[in-house]
Amino acid sequence: MPKSxxxxxxxxxxxxxxxxxxxxxxxxSARGEAGPRxxxxxxxxxxxxxxxITTPLTAEYVxxxxxxxxxxxxxxxxxxxxxxxx
Numbered sequence: 001m002p003k004s005x006x007x008x009x010x011x012x013x014x015x016x017x018x019x020x021x022x023x024x025x026x027x028x029s030a031r032g033e034a035g036p037r038x039x040x041x042x043x044x045x046x047x048x049x050x051x052x053i054t055t056p057l058t059a060e061y062v063x064x065x066x067x068x069x070x071x072x073x074x075x076x077x078x079x080x081x082x083x084x085x086x
Contacts, residue, residue, distance in 0.1 A: 023064035
């Protein structure tokens with residue numbers, strides 16, 4: 001998993017930029033103090049999905065966070081990020 005996620009690709013479009021930006025924010029929150037407490041963006045998303053709560057952006061997070069982190073799913077992404085950061 002890359003330690004630092006680049007802010008933008010050379011060729012971008014507004015939809016991709018927004019999706020990447022939101023996923024990166026979730027990843028960065030897991031790297032911080034909120035990660036081990038599961039008060040980060042990824043942990044929040046995992047709990048929301050488990051409780052049947054989804055939004056129009058849920059599918060983007062579910063696919064983008066693991067893609068960026070090189071993991072198979074959200075829980076694996078969270079575990080990899082938190083274990084590397086703390």
